Amino acid sequence: MFSRIATIALLFIFIGSAALLAAGQKRSVARGSTSATKAQKTAAGETQSNTNSSEASEPIPTKRNDRPKGETVVAAASTERRSGSEYEYLFFQPNFTLSRVLIRHNDLGKGTIEFMRADFEEPMTEAIEISGATLARLNSAYADLKFLESNESYQHEKDFSHLGTIRLTLVREDKKRTAEFNWTDNRLAKSLADEYRKIANQFVWTFDIDLARQNQPLESPKLISRLESFLRRNEISDPVQLLPLLTALANDERLPLIARNHTLRLIGQIKKSAK
Helix, strand or coil, X not given: CHHHHHHHHHHHHHHHHHHHHHHHHHHHHHHHHHHHHHHHHHHHHHHHHHHHHHHHHCCCCCCCCCCCHXXXXXXXXXXXXXXXXXXXXXXXXXXXXXXXEEEEEECCCEEEEEEEXXXXXXXXXXXXXXXXXXXXXXXXXXXXXXXXXXXXXXCCCCCCHHHCEEEEEEEECCEEEEEEECCCCCHHHHHHHHHHHHHHHHHHHXXXXXXXXHHCHHHHHXXXXXXXXXXXXXXXXXXXXHHHHHHHHHCCCCCXXXXXXXXXXXXXXXXXXXX
């Protein structure tokens, strides 16, 4: 009996020891798993920290406020254009049919003509472009006169204002001069005034023929005859510059045939003289 009790007691002791051993192993595994998880989190945190540090150390692009070179070139070119020469010619005589003519242009020949005529209620203004050949003659006359450097008065000792008054103005850089006269003995000043009168003849005639072409075609024969008279007296600044317009007129069927044939003859004369 005692032997059986002892045996049962030993069995319980063995079972209890085994249970305690198993529980200890489970706690050991759990602690190992927790340590591993902590290690992974630590490693991940270090990786994120290194990444942020790397991003922070990268240089931030610097914003540029420099003006592009192309804009500088354009600005310089614009300044250069503004610093060019300015020319002005004014003629006035209230009693004349063409009582006032004002021509303004730059050193490229581009500008306007404003003129007042007895049959107009107000001045007319048209854009013009003086040819290179005409501009060269103008500049040559100004240079030979030493216009900006001179104080010479071109006015004749007698007053001939009944023939009309001429006023010439030239602006170049910081220099400006205006000269006024109604008659002059200075050959160069006279040639300068004559050249501007020829410019006025050319562009006023161009205005008149364009107006007749649109509204009064029957006036064109008279205007073509007027042009021929100008050409014969050498009173047109640059006849060759008129050739494109004259060619268009010669082919414009709105104009009378007599005007178109006359225009063809003038074209031939201008081309022949230009050779």
